[in-house]
Amino acid sequence: ETGVTQSPTHLIKTRGQQVTLRCSSQSGHNTVSWYQQALGQGPQFIFQYYREEENGRGNFPPRFSGLQFPNYSSELNVNALELDDSALYLCASSSGQGTGTQYFGPGTRLLVL
Amino acid sequence: AQSVAQPEDQVNVAEGNPLTVKCTYSVSGNPYLFWYVQYPNRGLQFLLKYITGDNLVKGSYGFEAEFNKSQTSFHLKKPSALVSDSALYFCAVRDSNMFSGGYNKLIFGAGTRLAVHP
Numbered sequence: 001e002t003g004v005t006q007s008p009t010h011l012i013k014t015r016g017q018q019v020t021l022r023c024s025s026q027s028g029h030n031t032v033s034w035y036q037q038a039l040g041q042g043p044q045f046i047f048q049y050y051r052e053e054e055n056g057r058g059n060f061p062p063r064f065s066g067l068q069f070p071n072y073s074s075e076l077n078v079n080a081l082e083l084d085d086s087a088l089y090l091c092a093s094s095s096g097q098g099t100g101t102q103y104f105g106p107g108t109r110l111l112v113l
Numbered sequence: 114a115q116s117v118a119q120p121e122d123q124v125n126v127a128e129g130n131p132l133t134v135k136c137t138y139s140v141s142g143n144p145y146l147f148w149y150v151q152y153p154n155r156g157l158q159f160l161l162k163y164i165t166g167d168n169l170v171k172g173s174y175g176f177e178a179e180f181n182k183s184q185t186s187f188h189l190k191k192p193s194a195l196v197s198d199s200a201l202y203f204c205a206v207r208d209s210n211m212f213s214g215g216y217n218k219l220i221f222g223a224g225t226r227l228a229v230h231p
Binding site for chain 1: 147149154155156157158159162203205217218219220221222223224
């Protein structure tokens with residue numbers, strides 16, 4: 001196991017609701033990246049946080065937002081949920097502004113009804 | 114744009130036989146390449162990476178990968194497959210272009226399902 005933890009493991013929401021997903025990074029890592037993995041696809045980069053600042057963002061709308069805390073744990077927030085937001089959300093931690101290997105957590109599976 | 118292609122949706126191999134999972138890439142500059150494995154209902158596990166140096170990279174669980182610059186390939190190999198190797202395998206390249214929306218983000222292929230039969 002990597003030492004990266006995510007909560008909750010599963011979540012069911014309805015369209016229009018808001019959700020917060022959490023990630024604790026591996027000890028010694030200061031960078032957290034978030035990915036969305038839709039069924040049958042490879043993970044897609046959402047954004048990355050390095051030392052509490054957003055360090056890069058993929059092609060996701062502003063209703064996807066995040067935070068990183070002083071202990072380097074992170075949150076992913078999604079507002080106004082849509083059916084297409086149903087996916088496995090993965091966080092990965094790494095060191096050195098993301099230049100190190102990214103180690104993934106087990107993911108949070110979100111179902112939007 | 115930087116990209117990764119995994120041309121096979123599924124690879125079938127008999128236990129004990131060698132396996133190869135193919136990956137080709139397109140990047141500007143030097144490629145930083147990775148292989149991850151995903152078991153059902155699990156996150157991604159890191160197998161190995163190529164940054165620079167020897168073209169043959171050794172990783173976890175007996176896996177290795179061969180970097181071929183002229184063919185822009187990074188195929189994953191294992192000399193003798195196990196039934197427990199059955200999983201979904203992802204190739205990824207690190208996008209270090211800070212103007213493409215993600216400094217050091219990983220770009221993944223669509224994945225290849227490996228099925229090892231007894």
